[in-house]
Amino acid sequence: MTQVPGAGVTDHGGGVWSIAVPIPDNPLGHTLVHLLDTDRGPVLVDTGWDDPDSWDVLVAGLAACGADVADMYGVLLTHHHPDHHGLSARVRAASGAWLAMHEADAHVVRRTREYPMERWYGYMADKLTAAGAPAAHVAPLLAARDAGRTPRLAAHLPALPDRPLPPGELLDLPGRRLRAVWTPGHTPGHVCLHLEEAHPARLPGRGRLFSGDHLLPGITPHIGLYEDPDDSTVTDPLGDYLDSLERVGRLGAAEVLPAHQHAFAHAPDRVRELLAHHEARLAGLRALLAEPRTPWQLAERMEWNRPWADIPAGSRTIAVSEAEAHLRRLVKLGRAEAVPGSEPVAYVAV
Ligand SMILES: [Zn+2]
Ligand SMILES: [Zn+2]
Numbered sequence: 001m002t003q004v005p006g007a008g009v010t011d012h013g014g015g016v017w018s019i020a021v022p023i024p025d026n027p028l029g030h031t032l033v034h035l036l037d038t039d040r041g042p043v044l045v046d047t048g049w050d051d052p053d054s055w056d057v058l059v060a061g062l063a064a065c066g067a068d069v070a071d072m073y074g075v076l077l078t079h080h081h082p083d084h085h086g087l088s089a090r091v092r093a094a095s096g097a098w099l100a101m102h103e104a105d106a107h108v109v110r111r112t113r114e115y116p117m118e119r120w121y122g123y124m125a126d127k128l129t130a131a132g133a134p135a136a137h138v139a140p141l142l143a144a145r146d147a148g149r150t151p152r153l154a155a156h157l158p159a160l161p162d163r164p165l166p167p168g169e170l171l172d173l174p175g176r177r178l179r180a181v182w183t184p185g186h187t188p189g190h191v192c193l194h195l196e197e198a199h200p201a202r203l204p205g206r207g208r209l210f211s212g213d214h215l216l217p218g219i220t221p222h223i224g225l226y227e228d229p230d231d232s233t234v235t236d237p238l239g240d241y242l243d244s245l246e247r248v249g250r251l252g253a254a255e256v257l258p259a260h261q262h263a264f265a266h267a268p269d270r271v272r273e274l275l276a277h278h279e280a281r282l283a284g285l286r287a288l289l290a291e292p293r294t295p296w297q298l299a300e301r302m303e304w305n306r307p308w309a310d311i312p313a314g315s316r317t318i319a320v321s322e323a324e325a326h327l328r329r330l331v332k333l334g335r336a337e338a339v340p341g342s343e344p345v346a347y348v349a350v
Helices: 052-064 088-095 103-114 117-130 135-146 237-251 267-288 295-301 313-332
Strands: 009-011 016-022 030-036 043-045 074-076 098-101 178-182 191-195 208-212 255-258 336-338 347-349
Touching (some): 016 052, 030 052, 074 088, 088 098, 117 135, 135 313, 237 267, 237 313, 255 267, 267 313, 295 313, 313 336, 313 347
Parallel strands (some): 043 074, 074 098
Antiparallel strands (some): 016 030, 030 043, 191 208
């Protein structure tokens, strides 16, 4: 692993580089966009946040790796979030590269592009009310809903992918052995990409893993509900995430190349750590349910990176979604249940 002259570019060896593309005004700092050489031309894993400065850093980073953005052959997207998929349209326009994404996340992109904003506000207002959110929290959503049609700017819509990213299969990348591994949880269609080639520095283990947001060295990804107004399936994203962690741990990758923070070895150790973390967190939440609480009341009492009083409204909505994902899991495990007749529905430990 060597630092390439030029800020934020690392040569990971064996035709793999990372470029730290900044995310403006975000404590995460940057997305690690990876560049992978193939016999058909360079391929990107994720693209970074859609911002002019981020674009300049990506283009300069590619140049430092000896690549030109105009030569990109394809883009593999770990998931649809804007810090990963944001610059995809621009890369495609500059190069003609295809964009590949798992079908479940492509579905989210299509819905984001097509679903009228006012209906989305209405859906969120109903969900938050059902989760026990106070009227003051829901009011701005209702106002936005009632304001009527909010046009979306075409430039701000996420790019439609061109092809699926079929899980379990070796991808058609001449000269490379790269396999998509479906790892739902953080999003319904999140994938990790397993580079099934000997590690260039001969680290023990099986190849390298582009892990997106699924497996990160120092933080845990947000796990909320998969919001879909057209689908009433009761999903279990936290259960999906924990299953996906085990799946990734079993790959035994020699090194993990995540989309944030830094590369690290010993993937199975990190997986064990995260499984233990979530087990402890679930136990802690169950203890909070000694008396009945709505998802909102649970979120208020959960541990966040700052006191609840300092969390802005948008982030509170995300926090409640995370509380609900944990409640789903506890209910599924038979460790909590809904209080019959409660409105909004409250949950209690069993
Ligand atoms: Zn993400
Ligand atoms: Zn991310």
